[in-house]
Amino acid sequence: MTKRIIMQFNTLALRVGVAALCAAGLNGCALGPDFKSPPAPANAGDSYTPTPLPAQTTSAAGVSGAAQRFAMDQEIPAQWWTLFRSPALDQLIRGALAQNPNMAAAEATLRQAQETYNARAGNLVYPSVNAQVGAARQKTSVTTAGAAAGVYNVYNASVNVAYTPDVFGGTRRTLEGAQAAIDYQRFQVEATYLTLSANVVTTAVQEASLRAQLQATREVLDALSKQQNVIEKQFEYGAVPRTTLLSQRNQVAQINATIAPLEKALAAAQHQLSVLAGKLPGEGGMPQFTLASLTLPEQLPVSLPSALVRQRPDIRASEELLHQASAAIGVATAAQYPQFTLSGSYGSSAGSFGKLFDAQTTAWSLAAGIAQPIFNGGALSAERRAAEAAYDAAAAQYRATVLTAFQNVADTLRALDADAAALKSQAEAEALAQETLTLAQQQYQLGGISYLVLLDAQRSFQQAHINLVQAQAARYADTAALFQALGGGWWNRANGVPAATAVSAAAPYGTERTNRTNQ
Secondary structure (H helix, E strand, O other), rough: OOOHHHHHHHHHHHHHHHHHHHHHOOOOOOOOOOOOOOOOOOOOOOOOOOOOOEEEEOOOOOOOOOEEEEEEEOOOOOOOHHOOOHHHHHHHHHHHHHHHHHHHHHHHHHHHHHHHHHHHHHOOOOOOEEEEEEEEEEEEOOOOOOOHEEEEEEEEEEEEEOOOOOOOHHHHHHHHHHHHHHHHHHHHHHHHHHHHHHHHHHHHHHHHHHHHHHHHHHHHHHHHHHHHHHHHHHOOOOOOOOOHHHHHHHHHHHHHOHHHHHHHHHHHHHHHHHHHHHOOOOOOOOOOOOHOOOOOOEEEEEOOOHHHHHOOOOHHHHHHHHHHHHHHHHHHHHOOEEEEEEEEEEEEEEOOHHHOOOOOEEEEEOOOOOOOOOOOOOHHHHHHHHHHHHHHHHHHHHHHHHHHHHHHHHHHHHHOOOOHHHHHHHHHHHHHHHHHHHHHHHHHHHHOOOOOHHHHHHHHHHHHHHHHHHHHHHHHHHHHHHHHHOOOHHOOOOOOOOOOOOOOOOOOOOOEEEEEOOO
């Protein structure tokens, strides 16, 4: 027991000693760790994938068949979607960024964080000054006032000033955490901006793909329906058996059954585009996209792995959460040390208004105080340990965010390479299926093959054509996914943030951050 008391006394003596040193220059100390931005992973290297990527993808004939070149360490345009060279897409995205409610909510939350910082700074940084003026009319009894009893007027006016010097940096750490909350929300705005623009592009690509699949299916259905009319006539004259007619009808019915699901999916994509643009689905006026109206970017800028942690908004947002947790340790540490207060007042109390602040009616006071926690059941120490555990959790979450980001880029880069190879194979398969169908039609007309052989050729061509359209759309969608995975180029805007979110992040008091950069 004696040993424990001695240890507590030594701890108290140490804190008082630190207090004496810091009190010599008020606002001179800031307890707790000084936050530094985590560096890029040491083993990031120059490649996102275990094996190096080829310099460019393979090429294929037809729409979206051009080879795409991976341009390492090349800057990503801030408006990366313009690389698809679609004025309609560019206009739609600009409208969505201006009208989408999720974007508006993120921007409003950023303004809220800024004003929260201003409120905390006003309460904590500057002295509080309060003025009070009062007037009263009162009557005292003879019992309490004796001969002086009667009715009196009482006027009083006073000014009170109170100030808490930030000796151990608790205020600075609090404002540092509030500034990190602003930066966190700023990167949340960037994440919303990037997600919205990427969703518009991928939904437009999906719409174009579904429209192409629907058109291809209708063309096949039209050809089969015309052929069915011929077979109906042949059956009437006994030239073909009923099994041939039934097979043709079954084929037409199966193809026709695929139309409704495609129309449903196309309508859903159009509705989603309207909502992303901040419009009701029934408003209309939305552009219609086709794969032919989009240009596949042939140059794909790819940031170096070492730069990714400064470019991904989700990583930067996670970093700010880590920064907040670091500042919270400083706040919890400062709470264990003495708290200093300074106060003063000046006022007057008189029986008439004209005598206020006469020499005989004025009063003033000056006071200083210090409060040192001695025993609180270990609460303050527990709060500091809790803050340290919260920092460890934020650090682990930050590492998880970084790992996921690198996975996103690696997956997308490999997908782009695989998409090009798949499109080449699908283009070759579609060409062969077309040639086989043409030959089968000629042979059937000459009686060289059975109708079942022709039917199989028709099915093969239809599936090959649909697969080709899907392979074409995959290249556009994964190209957009790459720009999203790399951060979207927000750092290349003129002011670094969207125009609507250019909120001043000036820190008026002691919240300078070590190693804060945008790139």
